[in-house]
Amino acid sequence: xxxxxxxxxxxxxxxxxxxxxxxxxxxxxxxxxxxxxxxxxxxxxxxxxxxxxxxxxxxxxxxxxxxxxxxxxxxxxxxxxxxxxxxxxxxxxxxxxxxxxxxxxxxxxxxxxxxxxxxxxxxxxxxxxxxxxxxxxxxxxxxxxxxxxxxxxxxxxxxxxxxxxxxxxxxxxxxxxxxxxxxxxxxxxxxxxxxxxxxxxxxxxxxxxxxxxxxxxxxxxxxxxxxxxxxxxxxxxxxxxxxxxxxxxxxxxxxxx
Numbered sequence: 001x002x003x004x005x006x007x008x009x010x011x012x013x014x015x016x017x018x019x020x021x022x023x024x025x026x027x028x029x030x031x032x033x034x035x036x037x038x039x040x041x042x043x044x045x046x047x048x049x050x051x052x053x054x055x056x057x058x059x060x061x062x063x064x065x066x067x068x069x070x071x072x073x074x075x076x077x078x079x080x081x082x083x084x085x086x087x088x089x090x091x092x093x094x095x096x097x098x099x100x101x102x103x104x105x106x107x108x109x110x111x112x113x114x115x116x117x118x119x120x121x122x123x124x125x126x127x128x129x130x131x132x133x134x135x136x137x138x139x140x141x142x143x144x145x146x147x148x149x150x151x152x153x154x155x156x157x158x159x160x161x162x163x164x165x166x167x168x169x170x171x172x173x174x175x176x177x178x179x180x181x182x183x184x185x186x187x188x189x190x191x192x193x194x195x196x197x198x199x200x201x202x203x204x205x206x207x208x209x210x211x212x213x214x215x216x217x218x219x220x221x222x223x224x225x226x227x228x229x230x231x232x233x234x235x236x237x238x239x240x241x242x243x244x245x246x247x248x249x250x251x252x253x254x255x256x257x
Contacts, residue, residue: 004033006033006068006069007030007031007032007033007066008031008032008033008035008067008068008173008174008205009029009030009031009054009065009066009067009174009205009207010029010030010031010064010065010066011027011028011029011030011050011054011063011064011065012028012063012064012065012066013026013027013028013062013063013064014026014027014028014050014053014060014062014063014064014065015027015060015061015062015063016046016049016053016058016059016060016061017061022229023046023049023229024046024049024050024053024060024229025046025228025229025230026063026230027046027050027063027229027230027231028231029050029224029231029234031205031207032205033205034203034204034205035205035206035221035222036200036204036205036206036208036219036220036221036222037206037207037208037220037221037222037223037224038208038209038210038215038216038219038220038222038223038224038237039051039207039208039209039210039223039224039225039226040210040211040213040216040223040224040225040226040240040241040252040253041225041226041227041232041252042227042252044228045226045227045228045229046226046228046229046230047209047226048178048179048209050209050226051098051176051178051207051209052178053065053072054067054072054096054174054176054207055072055093055096055098055176056072056073056089056092056093057098059073059083064081067092067095067096067174068095068173068174070092072092073089073092090122094122094123094170094172095170095172095173095174096172096173096174096175096176097167097168097170097172097174097175097176098167098175098176098177098178099160099163099164099167099175099176099177099178099180100163100178100180101178101179101180101182101183102183103151103156103159103160103162103163103183104163105151105159105162105163105166106151107150107151107152108150109150109151110147110148110149110150110151111138111143111146111147111148111149111150111151111154111162112131112134112135112138112147112148114151114162114166115134115137115138115162115165115166115169116130116131116133116134116169117166118166118169118170119133119134119169119170122170123170130169133169134147134165134169135147137165137168137169138162138165140165140168140195140198141161141162141164141165141195142161142191142195143158143161143162143165146158146162155188156183156184156185156188157184157185157188157189157191157192158191160180160181160183160184160192161191161192161195163180164180164192164195164196164199168199173205174205174206174207175199175204175205175206175207176206176207176208177196177206177207177208177209177210178209179209179210179211180192180196180208180210181193181210181212182211189212193212193215196208196215196219197215197218197219200219200220201219208220211256213241213253213256213257216237216241217237217238217241220237221236221237222234222235222236222237223235223236223237223240223241225240225244225246225248225249225252227248227249227252232246232248232249233245233246233249241253241257
């Protein structure tokens with residue numbers, strides 16, 4: 001069983017390959033409870049794959065990966081890793097909220113139905129209770145006036161805020177964000193980042209893959225810089241972003257700042 005001293009995320013020697021391409025090369029990384037970690041790095045560095053592995057949307061090839069003290073997707077029997085049944089994987093995944101680049105909303109449903117779908121279908125939450133929680137969450141992300149709108153009627157920024165509310169509706173202990181603003185027009189980025197900053201301030205444990213350097217500086221407790229499947233550098237945002245120690249981080253940040 002986990003306790004308050006147990007890290008929320010712990011990666012030990014995590015490896016992942018697609019074909020002959022090794023995307024994650026022995027990742028060692030810990031995220032504490034209530035910590036906000038922003039993961040920076042060039043395209044193809046393994047950032048998004050790491051999030052997918054944490055949520056067991058991709059299976060790791062080697063190493064160990066824990067969320068809240070539990071192995072992700074596996075149990076240990078007689079000293080060997082055994083993959084868990086899909087039902088148990090789904091149960092454990094309920095504690096992890098994930099927000100993707102492309103929203104992933106149900107276009108034929110209303111905003112309210114999108115947010116209540118998880119609690120009602122997965123947790124079997126009664127409709128009234130699910131609706132009440134959804135209304136509170138939609139108010140929190142500034143969409144109380146869009147409850148009955150179809151998601152197709154919303155801007156990209158509004159859709160992403162619905163996606164955040166939908167993830168929060170499952171009462172996650174960990175939130176993963178995979179470049180949540182990359183598909184948005186520049187003028188819509190701020191409204192999503194504002195919601196994320198509020199969430200970070202509330203004490204939610206968050207891992208955020210992002211190119212938004214300003215957000216990392218303001219909201220992150222720690223910045224992790226990845227390249228070619230390894231953690232090259234990590235530390236306080238100001239230190240890593242403005243005073244990187246490695247040449248690879250210096251070259252990358254010189255281009256994005």
